[in-house]
Amino acid sequence: xxxxxxxxxxxxxxxxxxxxxxxxxxxxxxxxxxxxxxxxxxxxxxxxxxxxxxxxxxxxxxxxxxxxxxxxxxxxxxxxxxxxxxxxxxxxxxxxxxxxxxxxxxxxxxxxxxxxxxxxxxxxxxxxxxxxxxxxxxxxxxxxxxxxxxxxxxxxxxxxxxxxxxxxxxxxxxxxxxxxxxxxxxxxxxxxxxxxxxxxxxxxxxxxxxxxxxxxxxxxxxxxxxxxxxxxxxxxxxxxxxxxxxxxxxxxxxxxxxxxxxxxxxxxxxxxxxxxxxxxxxxxxxxxxxxxxxxxxxxxxxxxxxxxxxxxxxxxxxxxxxxxxxxxxxxxxxxx
Amino acid sequence: xxxxxxxxxxxxxxxxxxxxxxxxxxxxxxxxxxxxxxxxxxxxxxxxxxxxxxxxxxxxxxxxxxxxxxxxxxxxxxxxxxxxxxxxxxxxxxxxxxxxxxxxxxxxxxxxxxxxxxxxxxxxxxxxxxxxxxxxxxxxxxxxxxxxxxxxxxxxxxxxxxxxxxxxxxxxxxxxxxxxxxxxxxxxxxxxxxxxxxxxxxxxxxxxxxxxxxxxxxxxxxxxxxxxxxxxxxxxxxxxxxxxxxxxxxxxxx
Amino acid sequence: xxxxxxxxxxxxxxxxxxxxxxxxxxxxxxxxxxxxxxxxxxxxxxxxxxxxxxxxxxxxxxxxxxxxxxxxxxxxxxxxxxxxxxxxxxxxxxxxxxxxxxxxxxxxxxxxxxxxxxxxxxxxxxxxxxxxxxxxxxxxxxxxxxxxxxxxxxxxxxxxxxxxxxxxxxxxxxxxxxxxxxxxxxxxxxxxxxxxxxxxxxxxxxxxxxxxxxxxxxxxxxxxxxxxxxxxxxxxxxxxxxxxxxxxxxxxxxxxxxxxxxxxxxxxxxxxxxxxxxxxxxxxxxxxxxxxxxxxxxxxxxxxxxxx
Numbered sequence: 001x002x003x004x005x006x007x008x009x010x011x012x013x014x015x016x017x018x019x020x021x022x023x024x025x026x027x028x029x030x031x032x033x034x035x036x037x038x039x040x041x042x043x044x045x046x047x048x049x050x051x052x053x054x055x056x057x058x059x060x061x062x063x064x065x066x067x068x069x070x071x072x073x074x075x076x077x078x079x080x081x082x083x084x085x086x087x088x089x090x091x092x093x094x095x096x097x098x099x100x101x102x103x104x105x106x107x108x109x110x111x112x113x114x115x116x117x118x119x120x121x122x123x124x125x126x127x128x129x130x131x132x133x134x135x136x137x138x139x140x141x142x143x144x145x146x147x148x149x150x151x152x153x154x155x156x157x158x159x160x161x162x163x164x165x166x167x168x169x170x171x172x173x174x175x176x177x178x179x180x181x182x183x184x185x186x187x188x189x190x191x192x193x194x195x196x197x198x199x200x201x202x203x204x205x206x207x208x209x210x211x212x213x214x215x216x217x218x219x220x221x222x223x224x225x226x227x228x229x230x231x232x233x234x235x236x237x238x239x240x241x242x243x244x245x246x247x248x249x250x251x252x253x254x255x256x257x258x259x260x261x262x263x264x265x266x267x268x269x270x271x272x273x274x275x276x277x278x279x280x281x282x283x284x285x286x287x288x289x290x291x292x293x294x295x296x297x298x299x300x301x302x303x304x305x306x307x308x309x310x311x312x313x314x315x316x317x318x319x320x321x322x323x324x325x326x327x328x329x330x331x332x333x334x335x336x
Numbered sequence: 337x338x339x340x341x342x343x344x345x346x347x348x349x350x351x352x353x354x355x356x357x358x359x360x361x362x363x364x365x366x367x368x369x370x371x372x373x374x375x376x377x378x379x380x381x382x383x384x385x386x387x388x389x390x391x392x393x394x395x396x397x398x399x400x401x402x403x404x405x406x407x408x409x410x411x412x413x414x415x416x417x418x419x420x421x422x423x424x425x426x427x428x429x430x431x432x433x434x435x436x437x438x439x440x441x442x443x444x445x446x447x448x449x450x451x452x453x454x455x456x457x458x459x460x461x462x463x464x465x466x467x468x469x470x471x472x473x474x475x476x477x478x479x480x481x482x483x484x485x486x487x488x489x490x491x492x493x494x495x496x497x498x499x500x501x502x503x504x505x506x507x508x509x510x511x512x513x514x515x516x517x518x519x520x521x522x523x524x525x526x527x528x529x530x531x532x533x534x535x536x537x538x539x540x541x542x543x544x545x546x547x548x549x550x551x552x553x554x555x556x557x558x559x560x561x562x563x564x565x566x567x568x569x570x571x572x573x574x575x576x577x578x579x580x581x582x583x584x585x586x587x588x589x590x
Numbered sequence: 591x592x593x594x595x596x597x598x599x600x601x602x603x604x605x606x607x608x609x610x611x612x613x614x615x616x617x618x619x620x621x622x623x624x625x626x627x628x629x630x631x632x633x634x635x636x637x638x639x640x641x642x643x644x645x646x647x648x649x650x651x652x653x654x655x656x657x658x659x660x661x662x663x664x665x666x667x668x669x670x671x672x673x674x675x676x677x678x679x680x681x682x683x684x685x686x687x688x689x690x691x692x693x694x695x696x697x698x699x700x701x702x703x704x705x706x707x708x709x710x711x712x713x714x715x716x717x718x719x720x721x722x723x724x725x726x727x728x729x730x731x732x733x734x735x736x737x738x739x740x741x742x743x744x745x746x747x748x749x750x751x752x753x754x755x756x757x758x759x760x761x762x763x764x765x766x767x768x769x770x771x772x773x774x775x776x777x778x779x780x781x782x783x784x785x786x787x788x789x790x791x792x793x794x795x796x797x798x799x800x801x802x803x804x805x806x807x808x809x810x811x812x813x814x815x816x817x818x819x820x821x822x823x824x825x826x827x828x829x830x831x832x833x834x835x836x837x838x839x840x841x842x843x844x845x846x847x848x849x850x851x852x853x854x855x856x857x858x859x860x861x862x863x864x865x866x867x868x869x870x871x872x873x874x875x876x877x878x879x880x881x882x883x884x885x886x887x888x889x890x891x892x893x894x895x896x897x898x
Contacts, residue, residue, distance in 0.1 A: 182452060185451070185452040185453075185454070186448075186451050186452045187451075189445045189451040189452070189454070189457065190437070190443045190444075190445030190446045190451065190457060190461065191445060191446050191447070191448060191450075191451035192451070193430070193434055193437060193438055194438070194446050196427065196429060196430055196434075197427050197430070197438045199429075200427040200428055200429055200430065201425050201426075201427060201428075203389070203409070203425070204421065204425040204426075204427070205427075205438070206408070206409040206410050206413075207387060207389070207409045207410075207412075207413060207418065207419050207421075208413060208418070208438055208439045208500070208501075208504055209410050209413035209414055209439065209441065209504060210410055210438075210446075211410050212410075218448055222448070264429075322429065324430065324431050324433075324434055324482075325434065327445070327454075327458075327461050328454070328458045328461055328462055328465075329433075329437060329461050329462065329464070329465035329468075332462065332465040332466060332469060333433055333465070333469075333481055333482060
């Protein structure tokens with residue numbers, strides 16, 4: 001008997017998480033031309049912040065001195081979230097805000113030195129940055145338990161028993177929609193035009209008065225915030241975070257979605273996210289039905305890698321093309 | 337007529353090559369000034385220094401009395417100088433109209449804080465849009481407004497490059513070979529537009545041209561560069577009759 | 591304090607292998623101006639080939655077969671994916687994404703097959719005999735072979751590129767493709783050759799790498815960002831810089847790491863951080879790395895100093 005509700009809920013959540021991460025990459029790469037090969041790192045920061053904050057907060061409130069990684073603390077967290085709805089939800093919201101702020105700060109900090117580099121070096125250094133972060137967190141036990149990870153991160157809907165996933169899926173999809181609407185409003189404006197100009201020809205944009213370096217830093221900060229948000233939401237969904245989860249393959253997922261869906265087109269990105277979510281869920285579902293003689297994830301990445309290469313060759317502009325920035329000025333054009 | 341641009345003892349070296357060698361001159365406003373010289377004489381380097389793309393090794397640049405030496409390009413723009421590129425540097429993924437909407441100054445909607453709130457910048461955007469449409473009509477490009485910038489012909493791209501610069505409301509425009517590679521009749525059209533823009537908007541033009549014959553009837557005064565130095569200057573008639581200039585061009589500049 | 595002989599020997603061993611791996615990366619970068627993120631997979635393929643064939647033939651022959659297989663794969667990478675993409679879209683960023691995707695596909699395919707056939711973690715049949723053991727200096731056959739093989743390859747590649755007609759054509763095509771094609775050089779064919787040679791180097795390196803540690807579907811990928819640092823030190827374009835970089839990384843990872851561990855108590859788990867930090871530092875301070883320093887001039891200067 002297939003758990004339809006569970007299937008739909010997890011699909012919605014995964015779609016939301018993919019969307020948020022990809023929208024953030026679209027802002028950086030699609031609109032501004034910043035090749036962020038280290039996207040996963042900023043998502044990781046959000047996940048680590050939420051996980052650690054929640055665990056330490058609950059330990060503090062309860063007055064426990066046990067390590068947050070001990071079975072004792074795990075029990076405490078599970079109990080706490082079931083009994084104390086309001087504190088759990090408050091901690092959830094506060095930690096998400098903290099995740100956004102801190103990952104945004106990371107984005108800002110990285111942008112200062114990195115944005116001076118030319119395209120291929122920038123991509124490489126961001127990739128390396130992601131790996132450096134993963135390595136350091138992996139070996140720094142107090143944050144998220146090194147290689148063991150941090151478990152039992154309490155979902156704000158733990159109290160609802162079997163309704164956790166459906167309720168949480170509503171939250172994630174609302175957040176995704178809000179971020180989407182915000183980005184659409186932000187980018188269908190002179191600011192969006194400005195980003196594209198910087199992307200197309202940075203020197204020309206400077207000669208025309210744009211402070212391109214400062215703007216690129218802004219973009220990286222904002223996009224990192226959104227990535228951190230997706231990381232935080234992921235932490236509460238999976239209830240377990242470990243440094244080694246945040247590997248470059250996750251950055252690849254976002255790139256596939258952006259290029260498949262259509263760079264500089266947020267609707268396209270959502271469409272791409274939908275496609276990849278369906279692909280991901282289908283393979284997961286299939287692995288439950290058919291016994292593969294190997295780990296299904298391998299198949300998933302073979303398919304995704306091939307899709308990427310094929311799109312790059314045949315349709316690099318993606319499923320939905322980029323369109324001119326939609327501002328009220330368009331009306332003026334129509335009347336001519 | 338007051339002085340708008342003054343350049344004093346500019347020097348710029350790249351490796352072992354002295355591109356600009358102790359150049360000084362002054363330009364009056366509302367004039368159309370020419371800068372000619374063979375390839376490699378330092379003309380584009382001079383423009384790049386004035387536009388802030390790179391600083392000079394020594395020397396000063398003054399604009400409307402203010403020292404602007406070594407300021408970055410966006411600061412130069414804010415003071416009222418716009419440089420156009422020899423190879424049109426349009427924003428090729430955007431339409432002609434969008435290209436024209438980038439330069440207007442102090443756009444409220446360009447700030448991150450304001451952008452998501454349309455009511456804050458909508459009125460200003462409409463004003464700029466009308467300015468853009470009017471300029472496009474003036475340049476006879478209006479039927480191409482919604483076309484991608486890549487769909488323009490070479491001559492149209494050049495006009496677009498100039499028009500886009502004008503949208504930045506400059507007092508001084510540095511045009512780097514605005515009619516290069518363009519058929520003579522089209523070149524005349526472009527220069528005619530430049531004259532109109534000078535008369536209509538009061539812009540001073542400083543123009544690099546490689547081919548003397550093209551803009552003789554349009555310029556008020558010409559500077560001649562060779563090997564990084566200004567070797568001659570004067571009104572067009574004097575320049576074209578100067579034996580030195582003839583030698584530079586016929587002798588290949590060496 | 592015990593003189594760290596084993597650390598030095600290990601540094602040299604790893605340095606020789608890293609420089610081999612990185613050299614292939616530099617070669618393909620010179621050709622297309624994009625880094626090949628699938629280069630690790632050429633190493634993995636070499637490692638698996640050698641490990642499997644070493645069960646049937648002598649390790650030396652197994653390494654040669656590995657070199658061949660990787661060379662072929664390298665050529666195919668270019669012919670089937672990178673070459674066509676380069677001609678069609680040409681954007682360096684797209685090629686970077688493409689090579690990463692290619693690496694991902696190959697890595698997953700190898701893992702899939704390894705999972706099916708139960709060879710997720712194997713070792714080649716290689717008898718590592720100790721040849722010299724004096725005063726704590728232990729040198730075994732793997733060390734000798736790695737050093738010999740890497741230097742033999744480097745020197746012969748260098749001579750090939752400098753002395754032979756084909757080598758000169760390859761260099762011309764890499765340095766200035768437009769000019770080279772005007773001069774009648776088939777730049778596409780030269781590029782394919784570069785990739786084949788890069789694959790060959792990777793195959794040999796992979797074979798020894800497998801003998802050193804284990805062979806898993808991820809060996810190449812795990813090593814990638816490490817030997818990438820060697821290439822970066824060489825400015826992604828300089829042969830000698832890359833080789834020097836390989837040894838620098840080898841020493842940084844081992845001798846330097848041991849030193850930091852003993853003196854500052856830094857956990858050896860942070861070992862991979864060394865090459866990463868080096869990449870960051872080089873890219874931020876001097877992206878051209880050691881490229882542009884004329885090693886010929888340096889060599890003649892050193893020779894000149896000997897007269898004193």
